[in-house]
Amino acid sequence: MRKPKEQRLQGIAISRGIAIGHPFYYTFCEIEERARNILPAQVSIEIGRYQNAVSRTSHDLHQLLDRLILDNVNEGVDILETHLEILHDPSLNTRVKLKIESNLQNAEFVFQEVIHEYQQKFASLNPFFRERFNDIQDVSQRILSYLHEHLRISFSDFPAGSIVFVKDLTASHAAEAEQVNILGFVTELGGITSHAAIVAKAKGIPYVSNISFSDLNLSEIRTVILDGRTGEVILNPTQKTLRMFEELAFKMEEQMRALKLDCSLPVVTLDGHFVELSANIEMVSELDMVHEHGGAGVGLFRSEYMFLPNHSIPSEEEQFVIYRQLVEKMQGLPIVMRAFDIGGDKLMRGSSRHELNPFLGCRAIRFLLKERQIFKSQLRAILRASIYGEVSILFPMVSCLSELMEAKQILREAQEELRVLHRQFKSDIRIGCMVEVPSAAIIADLLACECDFLSIGTNDLVQYALAVDRDNLSLGQLYNPADPSVVRLIKMVIIGASKQNVPVSVCGEVAADPRFIPLLLGLGVRELSVTSRFLPIVKNTVRKTSIVEAEKLAAKALKLSTSKEIQAILDEAYQCAFPEDPLYSYVY
Ligand code: PEP
Ligand code: MG
Numbered sequence: 001m002r003k004p005k006e007q008r009l010q011g012i013a014i015s016r017g018i019a020i021g022h023p024f025y026y027t028f029c030e031i032e033e034r035a036r037n038i039l040p041a042q043v044s045i046e047i048g049r050y051q052n053a054v055s056r057t058s059h060d061l062h063q064l065l066d067r068l069i070l071d072n073v074n075e076g077v078d079i080l081e082t083h084l085e086i087l088h089d090p091s092l093n094t095r096v097k098l099k100i101e102s103n104l105q106n107a108e109f110v111f112q113e114v115i116h117e118y119q120q121k122f123a124s125l126n127p128f129f130r131e132r133f134n135d136i137q138d139v140s141q142r143i144l145s146y147l148h149e150h151l152r153i154s155f156s157d158f159p160a161g162s163i164v165f166v167k168d169l170t171a172s173h174a175a176e177a178e179q180v181n182i183l184g185f186v187t188e189l190g191g192i193t194s195h196a197a198i199v200a201k202a203k204g205i206p207y208v209s210n211i212s213f214s215d216l217n218l219s220e221i222r223t224v225i226l227d228g229r230t231g232e233v234i235l236n237p238t239q240k241t242l243r244m245f246e247e248l249a250f251k252m253e254e255q256m257r258a259l260k261l262d263c264s265l266p267v268v269t270l271d272g273h274f275v276e277l278s279a280n281i282e283m284v285s286e287l288d289m290v291h292e293h294g295g296a297g298v299g300l301f302r303s304e305y306m307f308l309p310n311h312s313i314p315s316e317e318e319q320f321v322i323y324r325q326l327v328e329k330m331q332g333l334p335i336v337m338r339a340f341d342i343g344g345d346k347l348m349r350g351s352s353r354h355e356l357n358p359f360l361g362c363r364a365i366r367f368l369l370k371e372r373q374i375f376k377s378q379l380r381a382i383l384r385a386s387i388y389g390e391v392s393i394l395f396p397m398v399s400c401l402s403e404l405m406e407a408k409q410i411l412r413e414a415q416e417e418l419r420v421l422h423r424q425f426k427s428d429i430r431i432g433c434m435v436e437v438p439s440a441a442i443i444a445d446l447l448a449c450e451c452d453f454l455s456i457g458t459n460d461l462v463q464y465a466l467a468v469d470r471d472n473l474s475l476g477q478l479y480n481p482a483d484p485s486v487v488r489l490i491k492m493v494i495i496g497a498s499k500q501n502v503p504v505s506v507c508g509e510v511a512a513d514p515r516f517i518p519l520l521l522g523l524g525v526r527e528l529s530v531t532s533r534f535l536p537i538v539k540n541t542v543r544k545t546s547i548v549e550a551e552k553l554a555a556k557a558l559k560l561s562t563s564k565e566i567q568a569i570l571d572e573a574y575q576c577a578f579p580e581d582p583l584y585s586y587v588y
Pocket of ligand 1: 302341436457459461508
């Protein structure tokens with residue numbers, strides 16, 4: 001038999017890691033449901049079939065939920081809770097039942113029609129609501145699969161060692177996947193910040209998207225290598241390629257184990273400069289890993305993840321309970337609580353706001369200054385929790401000085417209200433300002449006069465400096481933190497803040513990129529905040545960097561004119577520092 005040739009495809013890396021396995025091509029129940037007329041006497045049978053499918057789906061989701069809670073995959077928990085809410089949404093279920101009764105048609109056809117109605121409604125709304133529709137679709141596929149029992153296959157039933165090829169991965173299927181049977185995902189669609197991506201990352205399952213399936217002959221593919229660091233997918237690898245990746249995967253595991261052993265070492269450069277290395281967190285449960293990995297504290301608590309995208313904003317009392325728990329679990333280490341970054345792609349359920357350009361609209365501090373009661377009750381909750389540890393408040397996406405001044409005024413009002421109520425709080429709480437917009441970087445000196453620290457959010461700074469959507473994969477090449485404009489903006493912030501003796505931290509994804517870290521240190525950054533999983537890698541990178549060399553690198557970068565040139569010198573420096581270090585060749 002003819003041996004198939006090795007074929008290499010380039011996709012986009014979504015969740016890192018290397019997977020080697022067998023392809024499993026999965027299509028959801030995308031069959032067009034046919035209308036079947038039923039007799040009035042059959043209405044109750046069809047409604048019964050529908051209810052049975054709903055209750056079996058509910059059983060599935062509850063089981064998945066229990067498993068995720070057990071495994072501490074909190075991001076997945078939130079998503080599945082949304083799915084359960086959708087599943088038990090009375091308006092959806094009533095609509096299906098009424099339509100079966102009035103149209104006298106079979107359950108699957110009616111159900112699919114109702115879902116199409118939802119689809120049309122959602123398609124005209126902004127990206128956040130379109131994302132919600134993905135959740136509805138995810139749930140509806142499960143229901144349909146129970147209405148078509150013979151087509152049903154669960155992700156947990158996949159053969160061991162599967163690399164799943166699926167057009168668009170849904171969050172609940174990612175949640176259902178177990179590493180024992182599913183080693184990786186390859187999709188045509190799906191962005192880095194999709195729910196499915198969040199769950200895959202949290203589970204540590206490598207995932208590459210943006211691979212076109214149209215030219216693939218899946219029956220000819222025996223083995224697949226998926227490189228979640230670089231986005232490469234290799235089909236039918238030769239023995240040589242296979243051996244190379246097996247060795248690489250083994251080496252990476254060994255390295256990660258070794259790095260974790262060094263967690264208690266100080267974060268000091270080769271020439272003795274101390275770097276404060278903290279963690280970015282979204283959930284209280286992530287704190288265990290922060291401690292395990294020797295984080296100096298939490299440099300960014302994204303408070304909006306507490307309720308987004310599923311729930312409405314908790315009351316002051318509910319927030320206080322969560323914040324107090326967080327602060328107490330810090331065991332004396334500092335924590336920076338960012339006020340809600342609502343807006344953009346993070347809208348609240350039921351929000352009536354509709355903006356054509358939500359990322360340029362009423363987002364973050366702009367939203368908070370409009371919704372003062374929401375802002376103030378969060379500030380009061382944080383202030384009350386501040387007596388239990390070392391807490392700072394961070395204002396998100398400030399774009400001019402007056403926003404910072406107004407936010408400070410509201411903070412003073414919140415403090416006054418607590419005083420009147422004889423509530424305890426720390427009156428000298430530190431306040432910081434996020435620098436995520438070029439205008440804020442340019443006036444960093446003015447902002448620094450009015451706060452205790454600045455925090456550069458490069459994820460947004462790159463987006464706003466280059467006018468390129470951070471979630472739009474098709475603009476991938478343009479979204480580049482190594483662009484001269486971004487490097488200069490970072491330097492501008494450092495210079496502006498140092499005039500006022502105000503510390504600057506970097507909390508965007510680049511702070512965890514071993515190729516970018518020397519540049520940040522060379523530009524004068526001495527505080528980094530990264531996802532807790534990457535603390536060991538970042539710590540080791542800092543410990544292998546010399547500030548003298550980093551400053552030379554930064555000086556050189558500041559003189560270059562294109563992102564390509566800057567990227568090249570960063571890569572070169574990184575190759576020198578980590579010549580054969582696969583663990584570091586992650587793509588961030
Ligand atoms: C950033 O923009 O870099 C940042 C840290 O904030 P977020 O990713 O939450 O927008
Ligand atoms: Mg941001």
